[in-house]
Amino acid sequence: MIGQKTINNFFSPVAKKRTSSRRNEGDASDSEAPPKKVKVEVGRESATCQSNPSSRPPLQGLRYNNVPHGFGESWRKALSAEFDKPYFTNVMSFVSEERKKHSVYPPTHQVFTWTQMCPIRDVKVVILGQDPYHGPNQAHGLCFSVQKSVPSPPSLVNMYKELATDVEGFKHPGHGDLTGWAKQGVLLLNAVLTVRAHQANSHKDKGWEKFTDSVVQWLSTNLHGLVFMLWGSYAQKKGATIDRRRHHVLQGVHPSPLSAHRGFFGCKHFSKTNELLTRSGKRPIDWKAL
Helix, strand or coil: CCCCCCHHHHCCCHHHHHHHHHHCCCCHHHHHCCCCEEEEEECCEEEEEECCCCCCCCHHHCHHHHCCCCCCHHHHHHHHHHHCCHHHHHHHHHHHHHHHHCCEECCHHHCCHHHCCCCHHHCCEEEEECCCCCCCCCCCCCCCCCCCCCCCCHHHHHHHHHHHHHCCCCCCCCCCCCHHHHCCCEEEEECCCCEECCECCCCCCCCHHHHHHHHHHHHHHHCCCCEEEEEHHHHHHHHHHCCCCCCEEEEECCCCCCCHHHCCCCCCHHHHHHHHHHHCCCCCCCCCCC
């Protein structure tokens, strides 16, 4: 009948409906279109979520919004509960402000190098340090390790000396970069992850210690048969909560020139570590692979 709508008048052609939905995101017809998938990029990680507003979680609910730059994927999943805690956001804000006023080491993209070397469940050995080297071009996110462009620090030189007497065929590699160990599952973790240039311990008690305590605790609770090498009273105190029924702990003096002659030389921790790994059915570390 003239002036009376047929049922077809209530529906638009498909092409027109799509055009309309683009122009007006609030149109009810959006709910009829299949939700598109959108990639949300967060640092090096990405997540896929539905673009349909009714199914999309609020962004503040995605923990990886707070993941720092350069954080390894498996480590992110294991430690994600820490990223939303006030202490962690506080220390990240502190470091950000420090970088505006001072030189801070290591560079932003290398603070979490230790999470990029191997998956968290592939860690076999843990060596604990205190805070990063505070000279130019030294620190790169692995304790005791320095970039190849700079000389090896005294503590690392003493580690090489002990290795030369403990591990057959070991020779000073001519540099101080320990990445070769880290890729085999040796976690080289400082208690404090950043430092102001030329000021040792300048980022102490800002929150890093709590975060790295959570790393040690996760490893102790979730893995089996790790070897923890704790050199010096600071590392031994930090490792006090390690479950010694599940893991092996080797303790000794620090390799610093101030203490190495009081028991670090001759401790044979590197060969003992491989013996313990072999006993646990794990592949030993090739300490020469640097």
